[in-house]
Amino acid sequence: AIAGVFVHREFASPVNIPHVDVASVQPEYKADWTNYVAQGTRIGREDALVTLVEFSDYQCPACARFQTTVSAMHKQFGDQVEVVIVHFPLPMHRFAERAEQAADCAAQHGMFACVSPGFFGKQDSLGIKSWASYASEAGVVDIAAFDACARKKPDSLGKVLIGSRLAVQLKLRATPTILLNGWQFSAPPREDMLTKAISALLAGKKPFGSGS
DSSP states (O other): OHHHHOOOOOTTOTTTSOOOOGGGSOOEEOTTTHHHHTTSEEESOTTOSEEEEEEEOTTOHHHHHHHHHHHHHHHHHGGGEEEEEEEOOOTTOTTHHHHHHHHHHHHHTTOHHHHHHHHHHTGGGBTTBOHHHHHHHHTOSOHHHHHHHHHSOOOTTSHHHHHHHHHHHTTOOSSSEEEETTEEOSSOOOHHHHHHHHHHHHTTOOSSSSOO
């Protein structure tokens, strides 16, 4: 149903997408952005001053590349910034929904932040390597319970399908789609742009033109 509503594209596909100079495009402020946070899974402190919301797909190459920027952000700002992952599996990615279901199962064991990087880091193994092996490598203790959960069909009330419905509602067309305290970028921001924006927010300043 989701695939029939709109045509997805990835920022990772240069054949279909024109070059976007993110430094020249003004991010758009979404006043209701805090409503998106509840639909995702948090990594970091809930009382962090800055929240980065990422609509993401584990089989999306651009999403995997963006994790380098996220890692650099964590090194520089630590727990001053939290990341919220909203699942947005693209229809053309055969194993994305299952990977995100498995990540959601890891979250139930308090291990989302440990399992999630493994999916991004080993995209070429998705669908080949068992979900349980990803979990075991990440340190999940109750592998049997995790595996039983990962094998289930995604629940209509679970975060995987909720995230997908939210993406459709917001008319999102690409992964990763990034919001920083409500500022939605037209393409994944470069590290320097993201650093500048976060620094402004931590200083109590507006990172871009109008908005809150």
